[in-house]
Amino acid sequence: MSEMEVTEGRLLSQDFGVGGPPVDSGKTPDILAAEIRTIKSQTGRMVLNASIEVGRRLTEAKSKLPHGSWGEYLRNEVDYSPSQAQNLMRVFREYGSDQQSLFGGEAKSQTFGRLTFSQALSLLVIPDEDEREKFVLENDVEHMSVRELNEALKARDEAEEKAAAAEDEARGLRQETERLREELADQAQVYKAKLTAADVETTEANRKAREAQEALDKQREKAQRLQDALSEANTSAQAAEGEHARLTQELEELRNRPAEADTAAVEAARQAAIAEMTEKVDKAKDAKEKAEEKRKAAEESLEAAQKELADLKAKGPEVRELTQEEKDALTAEAVERIKAENAERMQALEKQLSKADPDTTTLMVLFKGWQETYAKMQETLRRIEAADRDKAQRLRGGIRKALETTLEQMT
Template identity: 40%
Template sequence: MSELVRSAQVIAAEIRSIDAQTREIVLRSAIEIGKRLNEAKALVPHGEWGAWLETNVNYSQSTANNFMRVAEEYKDSQTLGNLSYSQAVALLGVPAEEREQFAAEVDAENLSTRELQQAIKEKKQLEKELKKIQQAAEKDRKAREELAERVSQLQIELADAKIAGDAEQAQKLQEALAEAQVKVKQLEKELRAKPIDVPAVVEKIPEEVEKELAELRKKVAQPGNETAIKFKVQFEALGAGFRDLLATLAEIQGADPDMHEKYRGAVLGLIGKMSDTLR
């Protein structure tokens, strides 16, 4: 009977199987070693850990730290799969809550350790750039808010000055308002021109920024805005004056009831005329 000759494909499949088993054995062994190192460190006197490692297991502190971290970080993890020990150590550079998803996204078990380290490095660099963009966006948002508040305050002060007949102050406020409006336009221009260099980020102003800019432009550009603020100031002054008038009438009523009725009638007459005018 002739000897059965196995195909190269069968041999390759056996090699892959042995390799996977070896990976798992090595990683599981590393986890078990790490557990025992953590146990031992809790018993060794403070300051003697390095000497204990050298004497008893001949590990450097960095090697021991890797074993202990792997044991701690992967004790309840589903990330392991067919990872090698060196891949598992590399993935310690990814936060625990992100590790499993990241490993799946980059197909970690099919990358070399060097390729995996490079993928982690690129991830951290991207996160760093995104953080810078977020900080810049927050700074721009605060600048827009402060500018919008400044414009609104100037418009109110300008309305007050015109109501009071203070032409000189009104002129100063008008100039300050015009300057603030120029800054609004400049800020908008800068936002639109600002480049975004991070890969996978759409190079356009986010929708919420566009909306905010539109509101800001509407607030500072509408010709009727100043009149609306003027009305608000005058309406509030009218209400405050009426409340003061009622308080004074109450004081008069306590001192001179007859005079109170006279003044009360005068107020009612004025309110009637005002009401007729608005009809």
């Protein structure tokens, strides 16, 4: 082996750690491992920047090729498969800067510029550029392996799915809450209408009761007047009967009085007296008959009035005016009946309303998702620690700092 080859190998080993024959640099294996990791990181960034520029040129070439010739161009000119070319063009579109360079291209963001090609490609599952950059910064993606990155992305997707599901559930709960509120408002209107109808029925019943009571009072007054008239008719009839009996007796006595033969004048006077008494008896008889007719008419009227009064009294319990206690009892009974008809449904609605706290539900779901993500992070850190203790310590420090910042924001 020539001296030039040995010198070149030594220089390559010193500068890059590769190439040339084995040279003892005097470094420990740990130092060599750290240098290897640094070179790998630098190489990965170089690959990403180179991939961006390759993707830029592939994009331009495709726009200038005839339709249908793209696959042949990839095979014959650049030795890429369609999927490889597609990934390179995607990396250019998402990470490439506007400045074109033949060598040493760079990403549009320093955050992305520290990534490897594989990391950058995996991160494309996050479509929004700002969200993607935020994820890189919050999770120290630069120091993750591709496997660790994919696990973190999977955990993020699961957390977002759970958050979306929680939001859907919260939205459904809010809609259900609104529906229940509207239903309760409708029920309240129904109750109000029923109570109003009950008040109307009570008012109408009271009006009818007052009218019936007035009719009853009038009928009682009429019956009393007829009773008084009947009493008067009985008195008149008895008086007429007595007068008729007295006159009849006087007439009979006058007729049976012995005739006096002394003079014709006396006989003429007696006959005149008999005629006068007969006329009085006839008038008394007429008065007696009229009084009897009047008494009978009064009895018939009184009987009819008493019957009508009895009918009104029979209806009295149905139409009488309600007392205040009865009104209160009727209202309470109506309310209780309405409540009883809807008690079970109201309880169910209130139970749903008590659970329908969308913000709390969302928070609980997100907290549960965070707990699961934290557990996965701990498991990942243990695996990293088994392979690289220093790296695990750095990651723990970053996570601790992020948690402390979060806790400060919550206070």
